Amino acid sequence: MPHPPRARDLGLPFSGTSGTYNAITDVPGVTVGFSTVIEEAVPGRHRGLCTGVSAILPRGASGEITPVWAGVHSFNGNGELTGGHHIADLGWFMGPVMLTNSHSVGMVSHATVGWIIDRYPQVFERDHMWCLPVVGETYDGVLNDINARGVTEAHARAALDHAAPGPVAEGNVGGGAGMIAYEFKGGTGTASRRITVAGAAYTLGVMVQANHGTRAAFEVAGVPVGREMTEDLVYPSEMGSIIVVIATDAPLLPHQLNRLARRGGIGIGRNGTAGGHNSGDIFLAFSTANPQENPWHTPDVMTLAALKDSHLDYFYTAAVQATEEAVLNAMVAAEDRVAVKPAGKLVRAIDHERLRAVMVAARGI
Numbered sequence: 001m002p003h004p005p006r007a008r009d010l011g012l013p014f015s016g017t018s019g020t021y022n023a024i025t026d027v028p029g030v031t032v033g034f035s036t037v038i039e040e041a042v043p044g045r046h047r048g049l050c051t052g053v054s055a056i057l058p059r060g061a062s063g064e065i066t067p068v069w070a071g072v073h074s075f076n077g078n079g080e081l082t083g084g085h086h087i088a089d090l091g092w093f094m095g096p097v098m099l100t101n102s103h104s105v106g107m108v109s110h111a112t113v114g115w116i117i118d119r120y121p122q123v124f125e126r127d128h129m130w131c132l133p134v135v136g137e138t139y140d141g142v143l144n145d146i147n148a149r150g151v152t153e154a155h156a157r158a159a160l161d162h163a164a165p166g167p168v169a170e171g172n173v174g175g176g177a178g179m180i181a182y183e184f185k186g187g188t189g190t191a192s193r194r195i196t197v198a199g200a201a202y203t204l205g206v207m208v209q210a211n212h213g214t215r216a217a218f219e220v221a222g223v224p225v226g227r228e229m230t231e232d233l234v235y236p237s238e239m240g241s242i243i244v245v246i247a248t249d250a251p252l253l254p255h256q257l258n259r260l261a262r263r264g265g266i267g268i269g270r271n272g273t274a275g276g277h278n279s280g281d282i283f284l285a286f287s288t289a290n291p292q293e294n295p296w297h298t299p300d301v302m303t304l305a306a307l308k309d310s311h312l313d314y315f316y317t318a319a320v321q322a323t324e325e326a327v328l329n330a331m332v333a334a335e336d337r338v339a340v341k342p343a344g345k346l347v348r349a350i351d352h353e354r355l356r357a358v359m360v361a362a363r364g365i
Contacts (some may be wrong), residue, residue: 002334003167004020004170004171004332004333005071005185005273005332005333005352005361006170006332006333007325007328007329007331007332008022008138008325008330010352010355010356011163011219011356012220012326012328012359012361013022013332013363014219014321014324015192015237015321016191016193016194016317016318016321016322017166017194018191018192018194018325019165019192019193019203019205020320021167021168021192021193022146022191022192022329023167023190023191023192023207024056024168024169024188024190024192024206024207024230024247025165025166025167025168025190025205025276026192026194026203026205027203027204027205027247027248027249027361028074028203028249028288029058029059029288029361030058030059030060030061030165030205030247031055031056031057031061031163031164031165031169031248032054032055032056032057032163032168032175032190032207033054033055033057033059033093033158033160033161033163033164033174033288034052034054034055034159034169034174034175034188035038035043035052035155035156035158035159035160035162035174036172036173036174036177036313037049037050037051037052037148037150037151037155038050038177038253038353040218040339040342041340042247042274044150046145046146046150047145047149047341047343048144048149048171048340049144049145049171049341050140050144050172050177050178050180050337050340051101051104051140051144051146051150051175051177052089052100052151052173052174052175052177052178053098053100053104053108053151053155053156053158053174053175053177053211053271054097054098054099054100054157054159054173054174054176054188054207054316055097055098055108055157055159055160055162055163055174055176056096056097056099056163056207056245056247057096057160057163058166058286059097059291060163060165061119061160061163061346064120064293064308065092065094065095065116065119065123065290065294066115066291066293066294067092067093067094067111067294067295068092068093068094068193068286068287068313069091069092069252069253069254069257069287069289069290070087070089070091070092070093070118070254070257070285070286070287071076071091071216071254071255071256071257071259071260071261071285071286072084072088072258072260072261072282072283072284072285073258073261073264073265073283074086074281074282075260075262075264075265075268075275075281075282075283076275076276076277076279076280076281077280078135078241078277078278078279079104079137079138079241079243079279079280079281079282080102080135080136080137080179080280080282081100081134081135081136081137081154081160081243081282081284082105082109082132082133082134082135082259083132083133083134083135083175084134086132086280087134087284088109088258090254091253091254091255091257091285091337092254092295093132093133093295094116094133095112095116095134095291096112096133096134096160096163097134097136097207097245097284097286098112098133098134098135098136098156098159098175099135099136099137099138099175099176099188099243099245100135100136100137100151100175101136101137101138101140101141101151101175101178102138102139102140102141102146102155102277103146103147103149104149104151105135105137105162107152107153108133108135108151108156108157109133109135110133110153111153111154111155111156111157111160112129112131112156112160112230113131113133114153114157115156115157115161115351116131116133117131119294120223121279123294124316127293127297129296132297134284134337134350136209136240136242136243136245136282136284137175137241137280138139138175138209138211138212138240138241138242138243138280139180139211139239139240139241140177140178140211141225141340141341142178142180142234142337142338142340142341142345142347143177143178143179143180143184143323143337143339143347144177145340145341148320148325151237152186153167156238157327158172159174160327162257163176163274166183168188168190168201168207169188169333170187170188170189170190170330170333170334171187171188171189171330171333171334171335172185172187172333172334172335173183173187173188173360174188175188175209176188176189176209176210176330177230178337179209179210179211179240180347181210181211181212181213181242181327181331181334182212182213182214182215182217182218182226182241182271182272182273182331182332182345183213183215183218183232183233183234184210184215184331184334184348184349184350185209185331185336185337185347185348185349185350186210186212186327186330186331186334187209187210187211187239187263187331187333187334188207188209188210188256188330188333189207189208189210189325189326189327189329189330189331189333190205190206190207190208190326190329191204191206191321191324191325191326191329192206192322193203193204193205193316193318193321195237195250195263195314195318196305197250197311197314198307199309200317202249202250202299203248203250203280204246204247204248204250204315204318204319204322205246205247205248206244206245206246206267206319206322206323206325206326207244207245207326208242208244208245208326208327209227209242209330209332210242210282210326210327210330211240211241211242211245212240212241212242212268212273212275212333213238213240213272213273213275214226214232214238214273215229215233216273217272217273217274218271219270219271219272220271220328220355220359221359221363223358223359223362223363224272225336225355225358225359225362226272228357228358229350229351229354229355231346231348232347233255234345234347237276237278238273238276238277238278238279238285239278239279240278240279241279241280241281241282242268242279242280242281242282242327243266243280243282243283243284244264244281244283244284244323244326245259245265245283245284245285245286246260246263246283246285246286246322247256247285247286247287247288248260248285248286248287248288248289248315248320249287249289249336250287250289250290250306250307250315251287251289251290251304251305251306252285252287252289252306252307253290253304253306256306256307256309256312257285257286257287258285259312259315259316260285260312260315260346261283261284261285261321261343262283263316263319263320264281264283264285264319264323264364265283266320266323266325267282267319267320267321267322267324267325267327268281268324270320270323270324271327271328285319289305290304290305290306293350296327296339297355316362320338331349331350331356332350334349334350335347335349336349344365
């Protein structure tokens with residue numbers, strides 16, 4: 001089956017050098033898995049399911065459960081990322097990052113706790129260990145009967161079990177299956193950038209669950225394409241959210257990762273959104289460098305490496321570029337879906353040829 005086109009395949013201009021897969025999995029050790037739940041309406045049960053779960057494993061399914069250093073930022077807080085208080089206070093988290101719909105956060109958290117306990121039983125037998133899973137959400141109630149709560153424990157565990165390196169599926173997949181971006185079909189998107197600083201090469205990758213923006217605000221490379229593509233609008237005002245996950249193998253400490261996470265706001269702003277009241281725009285950044293034992297066995301004195309703060313500009317730029325591209329990759333890969341609320345409304349994916357024509361007229365690409 002051919003891979004869906006990506007934003008670069010349409011000739012859209014992007015700055016920076018991407019990694020091998022132009023995906024978050026270009027960061028060594030990071031794996032991604034999905035479980036997509038698509039069901040036609042079943043009378044008495046649901047009006048139709050179009051949802052799912054995405055799993056990002058910072059160190060893959062390794063033999064040990066170890067923390068990654070992290071930072072978090074809420075650009076607009078009309079949404080949820082569980083574990084955020086823990087990250088803000090301690091600067092790390094353990095286990096995967098999960099993305100799903102708003103009403104499935106509890107189920108996905110429950111399933112992730114079970115998956116971690118089953119995968120690392122010796123830790124829980126030996127220590128007073130507990131799990132605080134990181135679960136982000138965006139609302140898919142237009143294209144999915146969200147109140148039917150169709151995501152099960154099995155779906156969440158399947159996403160975790162299927163996590164793999166290499167190319168990452170985009171568009172109508174996993175937690176992004178039922179999402180809408182700039183009133184086009186949205187969903188899951190990813191991108192990456194290579195960075196050379198202080199004589200060393202690093203990678204930064206981004207994955208988004210894009211469910212935000214109004215058509216009138218939509219821009220590509222500074223071109224207000226949304227003003228030219230006004231058919232099939234969905235919302236009278238912004239009604240969605242976006243989760244941005246930024247990963248890197250560079251040695252960055254929590255205060256630096258908090259600052260890096262904030263650059264997700266500039267990245268999504270490149271495509272036009274102002275972060276409307278109804279939008280939950282929440283960003284997580286983590287580093288796979290400086291591996292440590294789990295906190296119950298951390299040495300009394302820890303030795304950590306870190307780039308000096310003045311080198312962060314390279315990573316800020318990469319995060320902005322990759323976030324902008326990941327959102328467009330989600331939209332370009334997406335496919336039309338028929339709404340369940342209001343029933344029968346067609347939410348169209350962006351028309352590739354129309355987008356190219358608008359960009360050619362404006363920029364001559």
